[in-house]
Amino acid sequence: MAKTKNKYDHLFISGVDPKIQANRPYATIGFLDGKTFEGCNGYMVFWVGKKPYGAYGTKAWGEISHGPHMHKYPELFMHLGTDPDNPMDLGAEVEMCVGPEMEKHIITRSTIICLPANFPHSPWTIKKVTRPFLIVTVNQSTKHTEKALRNMVSEEERKRMIFMDAGYEDEGIPPAMEVPEIAGPQAKYV
Numbered sequence: 670m671a672k673t674k675n676k677y678d679h680l681f682i683s684g685v686d687p688k689i690q691a692n693r694p695y696a697t698i699g700f701l702d703g704k705t706f707e708g709c710n711g712y713m714v715f716w717v718g719k720k721p722y723g724a725y726g727t728k729a730w731g732e733i734s735h736g737p738h739m740h741k742y743p744e745l746f747m748h749l750g751t752d753p754d755n756p757m758d759l760g761a762e763v764e765m766c767v768g769p770e771m772e773k774h775i776i777t778r779s780t781i782i783c784l785p786a787n788f789p790h791s792p793w794t795i796k797k798v799t800r801p802f803l804i805v806t807v808n809q810s811t812k813h814t815e816k817a818l819r820n821m822v823s824e825e826e827r828k829r830m831i832f833m834d835a836g837y838e839d840e841g842i843p844p845a846m847e848v849p850e851i852a853g854p855q856a857k858y859v
Contacts, residue, residue, distance in 0.1 A: 695721065695804070703811025711808030717761065719798045733849060734764075734792040736830035737771070737821040741837075742810035746782040746790075749803040760800030765793050771821060789818055792830060812836055817847070 682699040689697060698714040721727035750759045756779060763776040767790045784790050786809075808814070814836030819827055832847040 702808075702813060709811060711806070711810060711813050713804075713806045715804040716801060717795065717798060717804060718801050730795045730797055732829065734794040734830045736827065736832045737766070737789055737791045737818040738815050738833065739787050739789050739818060740784070740808060740810075740816070741814040742786050742808060744784040744809065745805075745807040746784060747803070747805040747807075748776050748780050748782075749805065750779045751801055751803065758800075759802050761798040761802050762796040763794065764796055766791060769821075789821060792822065792826070810836075816840075816842065 682701060682705070685697045685700060689700075695718065696716040698716055700711075700713050701709050702711040703709055721730060727733055746765075748759055748761075748763055750756055752758050752760060759777050759779055761777070765774050765776060765782065766772060767774065767782070767784070767788070769789050771789075771792075782790075815833045816837050817832035817834050819832060822830065828849050830849060834842045834845045836844075838844070
């Protein structure tokens with residue numbers, strides 16, 4: 670850790686390691702979890718611009734989705750608009766499927782999605798962005814867990830999806846990140 674001028678500088682998080690940002694299609698404001706601060710739940714904050722930043726080979730929103738998955742612990746998944754005159758307007762269109770039936774929801778307003786533990790959710794797809802918005806996730810655990818549910822979508826659909834496994838080593842599932850071939854060089858889970 671870099672030397673700081675003030676005693677509590679380490680409590681102020683702004684940005685992430687450039688290697689991590691290179692593997693994200695949107696600006697990463699910060700990650701926090703039990704590795705950052707003992708006992709801290711998992712938090713991720715992203716700024717989503719009008720165009721992707723090119724990670725995963727994305728040139729336009731809607732090309733790639735985050736595939737179906739679940740977590741061992743509850744998660745809050747927030748989509749927050751940035752228009753001060755109309756904060757409920759997301760300025761974007763995001764598609765989110767939830768439940769074993771993959772019930773489809775279109776998000777166009779500032780929204781908090783409450784995802785229970787072991788609840789299948791996604792594909793999650795940013796369809797279009799007309800004004801930047803924020804994504805905030807809160808995982809009710811000190812360690813990120815994610816179990817890919819590839820069998821919930823067809824092989825053809827999987828060709829356009831990102832899948833991640835993390836925190837399920839106790840079930841014999843090693844940490845891994847799978848990026849679709851259309852995205853170019855494979856990213857690794859960072």
